Amino acid sequence: MSQSRTNGNESESTAVLAALGNKYSAEILCAAGTPKSAQTLSEDIEIPIATCYRRIEELVDAGLLTCEGRQLSTEGRRTNIYRRTLDEIEVNFSSEQPALSRKNRTEAKNRLQDQLHE
Template structure:
């Protein structure tokens, strides 16, 4: 568990919480457990506009929550990057009295 004190609170919110604070990002993290998926697969599965999907993936890559797994050839012969999350559980709690933020990230056991 990571405990963030006053000075780092704003940066931690920007760095970790903002990238996962919308439905698209949560869907991407959920779908990339296990084998992982390409941006095009994610876009089609969740009906996310492709440009938006790329932006969300780029933001998630800046966190410890999403990684590039491999490159593969698609059915039409193009190269695509497969993304995978190594996280199975994220818990975030705030203490307003102590002005602290606790983040618990549990790695995926796969």
């Protein structure tokens, strides 16, 4: 995993904290360790699909979730598939602005998890 630290980037810190502060965001990130559609995430977490789409949009905008592509749903429609971009995040409040430290997911880890879940 690669690790990055964000110091003083108020807009990024604010976006990340706002996204994480919303109900169901953490559950979506936990469930999105492997690629999943919004419908699958909604069913797995047992939340309304409209709420799931709103949270997904917020998490994508904050850089915590990414669209990995599209696949056909069981109904034959093309749907976006999402996966989290990190495994850990730490927030340090000891300065004037929050500082984020995150452990991003590597492509190797993504491929390994995909093989384990096939």
